[in-house]
């Protein structure tokens with residue numbers, strides 16, 4: 804599985820830990836930036852990860868900023884993106900099963916790295932249910 808990941812300065816340090824974890828787990832990782840802890844604008848990276856998903860260059864995406872909120876708002880403006888802001892493993896599992904979420908958003912100022920990695924593992928390891936009622940509801944998003 805190929806994962807596209809991006810962050811702003813608020814998520815930069817956590818992103819580095821996440822990339823190391825994903826590579827150790829055998830995932831192919833596309834890092835779209837940011838490449839330093841210098842202040843930057845998170846929508847740039849939300850759009851880059853979203854483009855990797857809509858172009859099918861990646862299977863799933865991860866976006867990290869300070870809260871995860873700006874990233875999720877920016878990503879969800881893009882057609883075909885279903886970005887879920889999750890700070891617990893139940894939500895990460897449910898959003899893959901019910902919403903077929905294709906981007907996970909998290910706030911590095913909200914969760915520590917231990918919980919963040921558990922949330923990410925849950926998100927990446929949970930398949931969409933393919934349940935008819937969930938397919939119908941997702942089709943009603945746009």
Ligand code: RB5
Pocket residue numbers: 811813814845868869870871872873874
């Ligand atoms: C940057 O200070 C912060 O606003 C950003 O990381 C994010 O939390 C926005 O939603």
